[in-house]
Amino acid sequence: MANVIVNRVAEFLRRFPPFSFLGKDDLASVARSVEVLYLEKGEILFRQGEAAQPHFFVLKEGTIHLVQNSVQGEEIREVCDEGDVFGVLALLGKRPYLLTSKVIENSLIYAIPVAVFEKILEENSRVALFFAAGFAAGQVVVRQDLSHGQKARGEFKNTSGDHSLMIFSDQSEVKVSEKVVSCAPEASIHQASKLMAEAQVSSIIICDDQGFPKGIVTDKDLRNRVLASGISPQQPVSSVMTSPVITRKKQDGFSDLYLTMIRNRLHHLVLTNDGSDQSPVCGIISDHDIFLSMGNSPAVLIHGLINTVEVSEMRKIRDRAEQMLRYYLENEVSMEFVSSVMTEINDVIIRQALALVQNQLLSDYPEMATVRFCFLSMGSEGREEQLLRTDLDNAILYEDVTAELHDKAAEYFLKLGEGIVEVLLACGFDPCPGKIMASNPEWVQPLSVWKKYFSEWILHPSPEALVKVSIFFDYRAVAGSKTLAEELTHHIYQEIGNKQIFLNFLAQNALTNPPPLGFFKDFMVEKSGEHRDQFDIKARAMLPLTDLARLLVLSHQVVGINNTFRRFEKLAELEPNYAELFAQAGKAYEILMRMRALEGLQNQNSGRYIQPKSLGKLQRQLLKNTFSPISELQEIVNIRFQLDYFRK
Amino acid sequence: MSWWEFWKPKKERLDFIRQFLELNAQSIPGIRGIDQLNFTVLDTETTGFDPVKDSILSFGAVQISGMKIQISTAVEWYPLTENTSRKTAPIHGLVEIAHPLEVEDFSKRLLEYFGNSILVGHHVSFDLQMLGKLLAHYGISQFPNPVIDTLRLAIRLEHGPNADLSRINMESYSLDELCKRYGIETDDRHTAAGDAFLTAQLFLKLLKNCSKKGIFNFKDLMKNY
Numbered sequence: 045m046a047n048v049i050v051n052r053v054a055e056f057l058r059r060f061p062p063f064s065f066l067g068k069d070d071l072a073s074v075a076r077s078v079e080v081l082y083l084e085k086g087e088i089l090f091r092q093g094e095a096a097q098p099h100f101f102v103l104k105e106g107t108i109h110l111v112q113n114s115v116q117g118e119e120i121r122e123v124c125d126e127g128d129v130f131g132v133l134a135l136l137g138k139r140p141y142l143l144t145s146k147v148i149e150n151s152l153i154y155a156i157p158v159a160v161f162e163k164i165l166e167e168n169s170r171v172a173l174f175f176a177a178g179f180a181a182g183q184v185v186v187r188q189d190l191s192h193g194q195k196a197r198g199e200f201k202n203t204s205g206d207h208s209l210m211i212f213s214d215q216s217e218v219k220v221s222e223k224v225v226s227c228a229p230e231a232s233i234h235q236a237s238k239l240m241a242e243a244q245v246s247s248i249i250i251c252d253d254q255g256f257p258k259g260i261v262t263d264k265d266l267r268n269r270v271l272a273s274g275i276s277p278q279q280p281v282s283s284v285m286t287s288p289v290i291t292r293k294k295q296d297g298f299s300d301l302y303l304t305m306i307r308n309r310l311h312h313l314v315l316t317n318d319g320s321d322q323s324p325v326c327g328i329i330s331d332h333d334i335f336l337s338m339g340n341s342p343a344v345l346i347h348g349l350i351n352t353v354e355v356s357e358m359r360k361i362r363d364r365a366e367q368m369l370r371y372y373l374e375n376e377v378s379m380e381f382v383s384s385v386m387t388e389i390n391d392v393i394i395r396q397a398l399a400l401v402q403n404q405l406l407s408d409y410p411e412m413a414t415v416r417f418c419f420l421s422m423g424s425e426g427r428e429e430q431l432l433r434t435d436l437d438n439a440i441l442y443e444d445v446t447a448e449l450h451d452k453a454a455e456y457f458l459k460l461g462e463g464i465v466e467v468l469l470a471c472g473f474d475p476c477p478g479k480i481m482a483s484n485p486e487w488v489q490p491l492s493v494w495k496k497y498f499s500e501w502i503l504h505p506s507p508e509a510l511v512k513v514s515i516f517f518d519y520r521a522v523a524g525s526k527t528l529a530e531e532l533t534h535h536i537y538q539e540i541g542n543k544q545i546f547l548n549f550l551a552q553n554a555l556t557n558p559p560p561l562g563f564f565k566d567f568m569v570e571k572s573g574e575h576r577d578q579f580d581i582k583a584r585a586m587l588p589l590t591d592l593a594r595l596l597v598l599s600h601q602v603v604g605i606n607n608t609f610r611r612f613e614k615l616a617e618l619e620p621n622y623a624e625l626f627a628q629a630g631k632a633y634e635i636l637m638r639m640r641a642l643e644g645l646q647n648q649n650s651g652r653y654i655q656p657k658s659l660g661k662l663q664r665q666l667l668k669n670t671f672s673p674i675s676e677l678q679e680i681v682n683i684r685f686q687l688d689y690f691r692k
Numbered sequence: 693m694s695w696w697e698f699w700k701p702k703k704e705r706l707d708f709i710r711q712f713l714e715l716n717a718q719s720i721p722g723i724r725g726i727d728q729l730n731f732t733v734l735d736t737e738t739t740g741f742d743p744v745k746d747s748i749l750s751f752g753a754v755q756i757s758g759m760k761i762q763i764s765t766a767v768e769w770y771p772l773t774e775n776t777s778r779k780t781a782p783i784h785g786l787v788e789i790a791h792p793l794e795v796e797d798f799s800k801r802l803l804e805y806f807g808n809s810i811l812v813g814h815h816v817s818f819d820l821q822m823l824g825k826l827l828a829h830y831g832i833s834q835f836p837n838p839v840i841d842t843l844r845l846a847i848r849l850e851h852g853p854n855a856d857l858s859r860i861n862m863e864s865y866s867l868d869e870l871c872k873r874y875g876i877e878t879d880d881r882h883t884a885a886g887d888a889f890l891t892a893q894l895f896l897k898l899l900k901n902c903s904k905k906g907i908f909n910f911k912d913l914m915k916n917y
Contacts, residue, residue: 048885049754049766080761082896105875150875152893155760355725462721470728483721 050075053154056104060127063102065170074164079155080104089145089153090131095367096140099155101131106151110143117295220294220315220327226251229258229282233270236261236281246330247312250285255324257314259285264311293319294327301329342368342385349392353400358393359471362433365389369431370645379609379634387428393471394419394438394464395523401463409456411449417442417457418524419464422480426518427590428607431641433473434650436465437480437515439487441494441528457488474650480515491528495535502539505549513550517594520606537601547599551685554591555678560584560671567656567667578653581640585670589633592677609633625676632670639667709830712803716836720808722911726899729910730809731756731840733892736819737884743821747773751802751823752885754892755809759899761892767805768885771798771826799827810838814867814891817841838914842895846870849901853915870894 054075057063063071079099083089083106090097092113103124110122110130121143124130130145164171226249227236240248240263250259261281269284270277290308292301294315305313315327345368348361365386372382398419406413423437424430440461445453461482469475482488489497498516501509517536521529540546560568560579567579593611600618605611612630616623644651656664682688720729734753740746748771755765772792793801802823813819816839824833843865847855863869871878871890874897878890907913 047766047768048752048883049768049889050763052879052886052889053763076764076766078763080763080893080896081759082893082900084900105877463723466721466723466725466728470725 053078057102057154060102060129062129062171065168066164070164070168074156074160077157077160079157081153081155082151083147083153084150085147087147089147090141092142092144093140095364097131097155098158099131100129100158100161101145102154102156103128103130104152104154106147106153107149108151108153109146109148111146112143114297220329220333221245222327224249224314224325224328226255226325227281228253229280229285231281232278233261233266233275233281233284234277237266237277246332247328248281249289249314249325249328250281250287251325257289257291257316257321257325258282259287260289260312260314261285262312289314289321291316291319291321291323293317302334305329305331305334342389345389346392349389349396353396355400355467355470358396358467362389362393362471366432366645369641373638373642373645376638379637383429383431383607383637386431387425390425390430391421391522393468394421397464397467397471398460398523400467401460404463405456405459409452412453412456415442415445415449415453416525416528417460418521418526418528419482420519420529421522422519423476423515425522426520426606428520429637431637432644432651433471434644435476436468436473437476438465438482438522439480439516439519440482440489441532442488442490443525443528444490444492453490454485454488458483458485461488478515491531494532498532498536499539502536502543502546505546505553507553510549510553514553514591514594517598518590518606533603537603540598541601547595548685548687550595550598551681552687554588554595554681555687557588557591558584560674561668567664569656570653575653577655577657579656580652581636581643581654581667582650582652585667585674586633586636586640588674588678589629589636592629592674592681593633595681622680625673625680629673629677632673635666635670639663706830708800708803709832712806712832713836715808718808720810720838720910722909722914724910725908726902726910726913727759729757729913730807731812731895732806732809733761733812733888733895734816734819735813735884735887735891736822737882738822741818743818743825746822748822748826750884751798752883752888753805754885754888756812756892756896759896761889761896765805766885766889767801768883769793769798769801771795773826795826795829799830802827803832806835806837808837810840811835812840812842812891812895814842814870814887814894838910840895840913842867842870842891842898845895845898845902849898849905867891867894874898 050072054071057075058066058071063074066074089101089108092111103126105126108124108128108130109120110124112119112121122130124145131141223243225239225243225245225247227239229250229252231250236248236250240246247260247262249257250261252258259282261284265284265286269275275284290304290310291314292304296319301313304310311331313329314325315329316323317326345361345365349358352358352361369382369386372385418441420426420439420441421437422439423435425437438461440457442453442457461484465475465481465483475481480487501513501516505513519529519532558568558580568584569577569579590608593608593615596615597605597611600615602611602614602618605614609630612626612633616626616630619626639654640651642651643654654667659667732753732755734751736748736752737750738746738748750768750770752768753766755762770792772794811820820835820839824835827833846865847857847860851860864873867887867890868878871894874894876890876893876897902908902913
């Protein structure tokens, strides 16, 4: 039974095409999936060049302008008001937006998920025609008549090459710094460099009294022309500036600006109102700005992360990283490279979050500035193999403090952990269902307590303790003092050395994972529940391998290798007679990681459950092949740790 | 409803209450940003305004997450209470209710729906009191969730946190007046779900204003409540 709220949304939609062409049931299912958002004047819903969102939009009330940024500047292409449909590129071609949507009057917007509409588009020809004919607002390309065909093709070309490695993800979005640091020609070099230091910029423009640019001094000039040649900093800055300055106007378009910089070997390009040096300065582009606009390469993303303190910006960059990940996975880039890159990105986010929260807290806890601590990532992130933003597992370890600081430290580090976890959640990571996070007081502890935890698990390997071991043993110091983590590792190996039998328990645990194949060599799928008839790739294929790798590495007392396939690599080195098998196991793990991540990206979930029926024959065979090293390894472990006797 | 029906309830029958309380035992960190919070905006229609005598006819709600009203979460439920008798129902035009819910079924759905979200409504304390009456059997006469009253929030945003309530014309803070002031169409009022939807739109607009007034996270938002 449709309820009042759904009805009300449906009533509104029904008044406007293409919704007016929908049958009652289709309309209800569209209405039911709507998300309502409210934007105020001046906000922007999507930007030209941004990757398409999984929604298209209907304006419920308010006014929105669709504008195009081009060489000529900003141009309004469409004015949307009540009932207008826009942002449909997501629906049609999954290409980046061609226009920017600017909220002119406070607007209530219905966002409709593309997924619900795709089916309707296939079945309802009138709706399909509506979009094909370009009646929705802002379908620039489709709307142009034939004489513009050439241009339209050009535009298609620009964007159809869109994948995550596009060189310039968004040309019009190159950030031009409008605040330009400038000084008069008479100012001393010392004064000029002081201004630069205060504004944290790498260049200063020397302007006359009308604001016209006369020259420029950069970091490099200060090094080469002042310090190296021994000129007194009291000299006027005009004596060392580069003059005249090459200038352009802002509207010149990205490629022109960039080419000017390349041709003249400029690191900074000055923009003036009319493009000549006889006009006031209105902005500056640095090669740093250009660098940031260059698509999704790991270096750019990491650079972007390091230079932002905005959580929303971090989230955007993490989203972009996922596009890049998809490209890598689909193009079979080596898993070692992919996981290292993604780990580095995740680590940078954590470090940035840490710095952010530390800054907020230190004024209240000045005495904590010198206490050493270490942020530990556990589980898959600890093993450097977290590709998707699945569960966070992390903790904080800090050095033992004096009794009077004890409570204060506990409070401070818990707040720190809470803050970091909040930033990570806002960046799109999922919380750990088992609450193994740095926001849980149980896992924010001084070194002595952590040592006690591990000793306890090693001395009393109960089933619960072994589950914890599987998560906590893969810890990795992501930020803070690494020596603290090393101290803990040392302690753990000492304890295991004293109690070898612990490894037998661990081995037993590693063999308890459910088998991947049934008696008839078919996939063992879930028997009931939400994931009925799906194959749990994590529990049945990946966990056995991580468990086995961890066990064997621990038994060799190897330190510092967390990654499952790198562990297998190391094991192949340590046990040459099994080298082949270990190499296979490592390879299998890589294949499984790739499969799971692709599945997760496709379905926007953790990718843990795979429908065996949806796999092609080749993929099924590939998946089955990954299981054979598992059973072989399990047999070896069974014999090596004498588990047949142990169970008695 | 007689007492013996609830005598010795089966253990698993009450699991949903245990789950609900467990979920709410964990508090929301104060620094969590508003756009990361989950809200349930609700309204009820009752037989009258006396929390002792009257009871709930219908319950309507919709949830907000990520600063978006999620229409897919919209619900409209009609609990079967002793007052939903033939006598009162016709007055409110609620004669032909397709799927009235037994109290236990209703309670179960309600608590699952609430989860640990923040409960929002206009004059919400009244609605919660009425719902609490229904759930008193299960020992939940007061909900553990954080609660926000859009009426108080609107006053706080328009008059500041220390406004003197006695000097404010409360009539201009009725749902009708607020909707008018914030430009929200009020076409079919006076169904629980309809009012919940209006309240949700109002709340969405109020949340936008919050960030302008320096209210950015859960702690700021819950101050004064």
